[in-house]
Amino acid sequence: MRIRLKTEPNGKYQKADIARGTSIEELYRKLEDKLPYTVLAARVNCKYEGLRFQLEHECDVELLDLRTQAASYVYQDSLSMIFVTAANEVLDGVRVEVANSLNQGLYIELKGYSPVSDEIVDKIRDRMQEMIDADIPFEKTFKASAEIAEIVDEQGYMNNTVRLMNEFTKDFRLKLYTLNGYSEFAYGLMAPSTGYLKIFELRRYKFGVLLRFPNCHEPDRLPEYRNQPKLYQAFGEQTRWDRLLGINYVADLNEQIRAGKSRDLIQVAEALQEKKIAEIADQIRQMQKRIILIAGPSSSGKTTFARRLKVQLRVVGLEAICLSTDDYFRERGETPLDENGEPDYEGFGAIDKDLFTQNMNDLLDGKKVDLPVFDFLSGQKQYGKNVTELRPGQPIIIEGIHGLNSRLTEGIAEEEKFKIYISPLTQLNVDEHNRVPTTDERLLRRLVRDYQFRGHSASETIAEWPKVRAGEDVNIFPYSGEADVLFNSYLDYEIAVLRKYAEPLLRSVTLDDPSYAEANRMMKFLHFFETIEDDEVIVNNSILREFIGGSIFVS
Numbered sequence: 001m002r003i004r005l006k007t008e009p010n011g012k013y014q015k016a017d018i019a020r021g022t023s024i025e026e027l028y029r030k031l032e033d034k035l036p037y038t039v040l041a042a043r044v045n046c047k048y049e050g051l052r053f054q055l056e057h058e059c060d061v062e063l064l065d066l067r068t069q070a071a072s073y074v075y076q077d078s079l080s081m082i083f084v085t086a087a088n089e090v091l092d093g094v095r096v097e098v099a100n101s102l103n104q105g106l107y108i109e110l111k112g113y114s115p116v117s118d119e120i121v122d123k124i125r126d127r128m129q130e131m132i133d134a135d136i137p138f139e140k141t142f143k144a145s146a147e148i149a150e151i152v153d154e155q156g157y158m159n160n161t162v163r164l165m166n167e168f169t170k171d172f173r174l175k176l177y178t179l180n181g182y183s184e185f186a187y188g189l190m191a192p193s194t195g196y197l198k199i200f201e202l203r204r205y206k207f208g209v210l211l212r213f214p215n216c217h218e219p220d221r222l223p224e225y226r227n228q229p230k231l232y233q234a235f236g237e238q239t240r241w242d243r244l245l246g247i248n249y250v251a252d253l254n255e256q257i258r259a260g261k262s263r264d265l266i267q268v269a270e271a272l273q274e275k276k277i278a279e280i281a282d283q284i285r286q287m288q289k290r291i292i293l294i295a296g297p298s299s300s301g302k303t304t305f306a307r308r309l310k311v312q313l314r315v316v317g318l319e320a321i322c323l324s325t326d327d328y329f330r331e332r333g334e335t336p337l338d339e340n341g342e343p344d345y346e347g348f349g350a351i352d353k354d355l356f357t358q359n360m361n362d363l364l365d366g367k368k369v370d371l372p373v374f375d376f377l378s379g380q381k382q383y384g385k386n387v388t389e390l391r392p393g394q395p396i397i398i399e400g401i402h403g404l405n406s407r408l409t410e411g412i413a414e415e416e417k418f419k420i421y422i423s424p425l426t427q428l429n430v431d432e433h434n435r436v437p438t439t440d441e442r443l444l445r446r447l448v449r450d451y452q453f454r455g456h457s458a459s460e461t462i463a464e465w466p467k468v469r470a471g472e473d474v475n476i477f478p479y480s481g482e483a484d485v486l487f488n489s490y491l492d493y494e495i496a497v498l499r500k501y502a503e504p505l506l507r508s509v510t511l512d513d514p515s516y517a518e519a520n521r522m523m524k525f526l527h528f529f530e531t532i533e534d535d536e537v538i539v540n541n542s543i544l545r546e547f548i549g550g551s552i553f554v555s
Contacts, residue, residue, distance in 0.1 A: 003055060006062040007035055013060060025051035025192055028063060037065035037219040038198075040074040040191055046516040050140070050189045066219035069439070069466065070517070075213055077434075078138065078191040079200055080106065083211055084433055085182045086127035091120065095156075097432050100235050100425070104223045105212030106435075107205065107232070114207045121209055125202040131180065135195030139178040146170035148185050161185055161431040163251035164528060184433055187524050206232060217473060226481060231425070234486045238427040241272050247492045250430050250528050257496055257530040263537045269491045270539055277305070280420065280485055281312035289418035290364060290395045292320070295403030295479065296422035297472045299445035301489040301543035305422050306399045307553040308541055318395055321388060325400025325408070327372050328356045332379025346471035348402055352381075357411035360398075363390050364416060401471075404479035421483035424490035430528055439469070440525060441490065448501040449547040453554075458505035462515035489543050496532040501548055 001020045004013040005027075018027060024042045028035075028051060042049050043062040048070055055061065064071040084096045087110065095111035110116055143151075149165035152158045165185070168174075176183055177190050191197060201212040201222055215223050245268060247253050256265055284292060292309070296302055306322050313320045329335070329345070330352050338344040355372070362369045368389040372381035390396070402408045404419050424442060429435045443465055450456035456464075480486070503526060509519035538544060545551035 001055070002058055004060045006060070007031065009067050013062075018055065020056060021054050023052055023054050024049065024061065024063075027055070027061070031063075035063070035065070037067065038196060039063045039065050040071040040078075040196060041189055043070070043514075043517050046512060046514055048189060048517045048521060051192045052140070066214055067216050069216065069469065070521070072216055073437075074189050074191055075197060076106065077186060077188050078194075079197045079211065079213055080108075080433060081138070081177065081179055081182075081184065081186070081190065082128050082131055082194055082197060083108065083124065083202075084184070085179050086124050086131060088182055089180075090123045090127050095432070098429070098435050099208070099239075100427060100435065101438065102231060102235065103205070103210055103212070103226060103228050104215065105201070105210045107208055107235070108211055109208040116204050116207065116209055118204060121202055121204050124209075128200070128202065132194045132197055135193045136180055137193045138190040140190065141176050141178070142173045143176050144170060145172045145174055148174060148176050151176065151183050152185065155183065158184070158432055160249040160251055160429075161433075163249075164431055167251065167254060185431070186434060187430070187528070188521070215473075216470075228481060230421075230483060230486045231480070234425055234488050235427060238425055238488050238490065241269075242427055242492060244272075245269060245492050247428060249432075250428065250436075253428065253492065253496060254530040257532055262493065262496070262532045262534070265493050266491075266532075266535075266537050269493055270542055273489075273491065273543070274308070276487065277308050278312045278315070280487065281309060281316050281318075283485065284313065284395065284418050285316045285318055287418065288393075289416065290393070291360060291409065291412060291416045292395055292397045292418045292420065293403035293409065294397065294399040294420045294422060295401055295405075295476060295483075296489075297401075297442060297476050298468050299442040299449065299547070300422045300424060301445075301546055302399045302422055304541070304543045304546045304551060304553050305420075305487060305489060306397050308543075309420075310397055311541075313395065313397075318393070319391075320395040320397050321390070322397045322399070323371065325351060325356065325398060325402055327374045327381070328352045329374050329381075331381065346401065346468075346475055348405060348407060348475065351400075351402060351408065353408060356408065360396065360409070360412055363388065363396060364412075366390060366392070401475055404482045405475070406479075406482065418485075419483045420485050420487055421480045422487045422489050423480075424494075425488040426490050428492060428495070436495070436525075438490075440522065441495065443522070444495065444498045444502050444526075445547045447505055448498055451505055452501075452547070452549050457508065458502075458519060459509050459513050459515040462509070462518045465518075491542075491544055493532060494544050495526070496529050497535050497538070497544065497548065499526045499529050499531045500533060500535075502526065 005016045006013045028039045041064045045059045087096050097109045099107045145165040145168040149162045152161045203210050242248050310320045328351050335343040336349040370383050371386040373385045375382050426436045426438045426441045447461050450461045506519040506523050509516050540552040546554045
C-alpha cells in the first residue's frame with residue numbers, strides 16, 4: 001500500500017510503501033534513527049491520530065514531534081497522567097489538581113499535602129522515573145459517559161469529572177485512558193507508552209510543585225528555568241475571583257448558565273476587571289509615571305485595555321494620550337527578513353527604535369512632535385495627522401508587542417516607565433486534571449476577531465497561528481518578567497460566549513483542509529461548554545467586545 005509521508009514540519013511529502021494495517025508507531029520506529037526528535041502523534045489526512053492508529057488505506061501521514069503544538073499537548077497530557085498516577089501510588093488520600101501553566105511547566109497542587117516537602121517531591125519523582133523506565137502503555141478505550149463517571153467515582157475525588165460526564169447523554173462515548181490500573185478521562189491524545197516522556201523535571205514551588213518539560217523550541221532539553229512570581233500572583237488573584245463567582249470548573253459555569261444566572265455572572269466578572277484597572281491607574285498616579293508600556297501576546301485585548309486605562313487615569317486626574325508601536329514600523333522596503341526570506345513584521349528590527357526614542361523624549365520635554373501614523377496599505381509612515389504636545393505631567397500610554405523589551409526604551413529615563421503585561425490567564429479547568437490552555441483561549445478570540453473584522457476564514461487563522469506563537473516566544477514571553485503589573489484579561493464567562501461565534505467558523509473547515517485537525521480538536525474542546533446565546537448584557541467597553549464586536553473602542 002502506498003502512502004505519502006512527511007517527517008519535517010516544513011518539509012515535503014514523499015511516497016512510501018507499507019503493509020496494510022501498519023501502525024503509525026511501527027512506521028515511526030523504522031525511521032526513528034533518521035529523525036531529530038521523538039514523534040508523539042501524527043496528522044493523517046488532516047486529522048490528528050495517536051501513534052497506535054493503523055493505516056488501512058492510501059493516505060497522507062505527517063509525523064508530529066515536539067516542534068508542533070499538537071505534539072506538545074500530547075507530551076504535557078501524558079506526563080501529567082504519569083504524575084497523577086505516581087502521586088496516587090505513593091501518597092495516601094492525595095487529591096491532585098493540575099492548576100495552570102507556570103514557569104515553563106505546570107503548577108500542580110497536592111490537596112492534603114500542603115505545603116509540599118522535598119521528601120514528597122522526591123518520592124513522586126522517583127516513582128515517575130520508574131514508570132518511564134518501565135515503558136508502561138497508556139491503554140485507550142472508548143466508553144459511555146455514564147460508565148466513565150462510574151469508573152472515576154470509584155477511584156475517589158474526581159467529582160468534577162463525574163459532574164461533567166453527567167451532563168452528557170448516558171451513552172455518549174468519550175476516551176478513557178488507563179495507566180498502571182489508574183483511569184481518567186481525556187479529550188486529547190496520549191503517547192503510546194511512558195517511555196516516550198523521558199525528559200521532565202519536578203520541583204517544589206510555593207505550596208505545590210512544578211512539573212516541567214521540553215517546549216516547541218527546545219524539544220530535546222528542558223527550557224531555562226525562569227521564576228515568574230507576578231504570574232503566580234495573577235493566577236492566585238484569578239482563583240480568588242473564581243471562588244467569588246462560584247466558578248472553578250466547566251461544570252460550575254454550565255450550571256450557572258442553565259440556571260439563568262449568566263447575566264449576573266457577566267456583570268460581576270466585568271466589574272472585577274474594571275476594579276483592577278482602576279487600581280492600576282491609582283498605582284500609576286501615586287508613582288507619577290509618564291511612559292506606560294503595555295505588551296502581551298496576540299488576542300490579549302491590549303487595545304481595549306489601553307483605552308480603559310486611559311479612562312481610569314482621567315478619573316484620577318491624568319489625561320493620558322494613547323500611542324501604538326505599530327506606527328513606528330519601518331517602511332516596508334526596510335523591513336528585515338526572517339530565516340525563510342520573508343518580511344519579519346514581528347521581530348524587533350521591524351520597529352524604527354531611534355525615531356520612537358526621539359519622539360518620546362521630545363514629548364516628555366514638552367516639545368511639539370509630529371507623530372507618525374503607519375499606513376498598512378502603502379507600507380509607509382504618514383505625517384501631519386497627529387501633531388502632539390504634552391502638558392506637564394501628562395502621561396503616554398504605549399501598546400505594542402515590544403513594549404516590555406528594554407531595547408525599545410533604553411534611551412528613556414527609567415523613572416518615567418511603568419510596564420504592564422496583559423494576557424488572558426485561564427484558570428477555569430475542565431476537571432481536576434484537564435486544564436483549559438491559555439493558548440486555546442487566545443486562539444478562540446483570534447478566530448472570531450479575524451473573521452469579524454479582518455475577513456479571514458478559520459482555516460487561514462489556524463494556519464497562521466504557529467507563526468504567531470513562534471513570534472510570541474521570541475518577542476513577548478521572555479520579557480513578561482519585566483512588568484511592574486500583570487493584568488489578566490480573561491473573563492470567566494467568555495468561552496461560553498465565544499462558542500456561539502467560533503463553532504460555525506470551525507465547522508466550515510473541510511475534512512481535506514490542513515487546518516481541519518486543529519479545528520476538530522477545538523470543536524471537541526468547545527463541546528464541554530454550554531453556550532451563552534444572549535450577550536447583549538456585555539458592556540460596550542468589555543475586552544471581549546474587541547473580538548465579538550460592539551466595542552466602543554475598536555471599530
